[in-house]
Amino acid sequence: MTATPPPTVYAQTVDISDVVGADVDLLSLIPADIPGESISAWLREDHGLVGWGRCLEFRGTGPDRFAEAETWWKNIVARADVSDAVRVFGSGLVTFGTFSFADDSEHESVLVVPEVIVGRRDGAVWRTDIGLTVRDAEIKRADLAPHQWSPQSGEVQFTDGSITAQGWPEVVAKAVSRIQSGDVEKVVLARDIVAQAEHDIDVRTLVGRLNSRYAATWTFAVDGIVGATPEMLVRLRDAQARSRVLAGTVRRDSHPGPSRPEAHPELEGTTAPILACG
Numbered sequence: 001m002t003a004t005p006p007p008t009v010y011a012q013t014v015d016i017s018d019v020v021g022a023d024v025d026l027l028s029l030i031p032a033d034i035p036g037e038s039i040s041a042w043l044r045e046d047h048g049l050v051g052w053g054r055c056l057e058f059r060g061t062g063p064d065r066f067a068e069a070e071t072w073w074k075n076i077v078a079r080a081d082v083s084d085a086v087r088v089f090g091s092g093l094v095t096f097g098t099f100s101f102a103d104d105s106e107h108e109s110v111l112v113v114p115e116v117i118v119g120r121r122d123g124a125v126w127r128t129d130i131g132l133t134v135r136d137a138e139i140k141r142a143d144l145a146p147h148q149w150s151p152q153s154g155e156v157q158f159t160d161g162s163i164t165a166q167g168w169p170e171v172v173a174k175a176v177s178r179i180q181s182g183d184v185e186k187v188v189l190a191r192d193i194v195a196q197a198e199h200d201i202d203v204r205t206l207v208g209r210l211n212s213r214y215a216a217t218w219t220f221a222v223d224g225i226v227g228a229t230p231e232m233l234v235r236l237r238d239a240q241a242r243s244r245v246l247a248g249t250v251r252r253d254s255h256p257g258p259s260r261p262e263a264h265p266e267l268e269g270t271t272a273p274i275l276a277c278g
Contacts, residue, residue, distance in 0.1 A: 005075075009081070009093065009130060010082075011081070012083045013084040013092055013126050014127060015126050017124060017126075019145075024120075026043070029127075030052050037203075039204065039207075040117075041221040043211045044218050047122075048090075048211075049118070050207075051115075052115065054112055055114065055115045055136075058072045059109070061105070061107075061108055063103040066109075069111050076093075076095075088122050093113070096222045097222060098222040098223055110222065116143075127139060156195055158194070158195050159193070161191065161194050163191050216230065217230045230244075232244040
């Protein structure tokens with residue numbers, strides 16, 4: 001049985017700096033009626049990308065999820081018709097994704113190609129419209145103006161999750177004891193907190209606050225997952241792969257001197273945000 005070929009995707013990118021201004025808040029360009037789960041973001045300091053809607057998506061689980069996602073994306077790119085008048089890193093056809101680390105994770109790995117993406121880099125502000133027809137990918141000048149939206153979510157109450165604040169020192173002590181006994185070499189600890197807001201929390205509120213308060217991190221939103229991380233698992237650009245991984249383990253020296261760079265970084269976590277450009 002012959003596999004169905006992927007659809008042809010049309011993407012058109014234009015510079016919109018003259019319309020919205022070079023300092024526009026990218027989140028303000030999202031229409032007010034866009035549901036939070038369809039918003040994608042990848043922001044750091046004053047540059048990045050914000051997308052909304054879903055033109056295409058990939059979902060997968062199991063040990064072959066990375067290979068399957070790679071094949072899916074390569075097939076989309078191979079058949080894509082892209083018109084890019086900006087031509088900077090992040091313009092043109094882009095997909096946002098989040099992947100589970102564990103092969104047996106119950107969480108799906110996802111790639112999302114939004115219908116609209118706005119971005120800023122190297123002084124340029126652009127908009128990319130993506131669709132399955134040329135008409136769908138036409139830039140709609142009437143939709144370029146910033147939208148008013150309120151970042152307020154009302155009163156937010158925080159309560160302990162599975163581990164209380166009072167019980168946290170005991171968890172840390174147990175981890176230290178297991179390391180000292182040689183049972184484990186490294187432990188990554190985390191404590192969940194439950195937040196309950198008076199009103200629905202707009203994804204733009206979370207993304208905006210994270211990007212503002214932790215500007216040096218990568219703030220992301222993909223398929224309802226929102227966060228900010230100081231780590232970059234991998235970046236492929238101009239045939240060069242770069243990584244910024246902060247978690248590392250090295251045995252303590254009984255006579256420590258100046259800090260040394262011999263720590264061996266390790267990757268851990270439950271999901272990893274990614275961004276891929278066509």
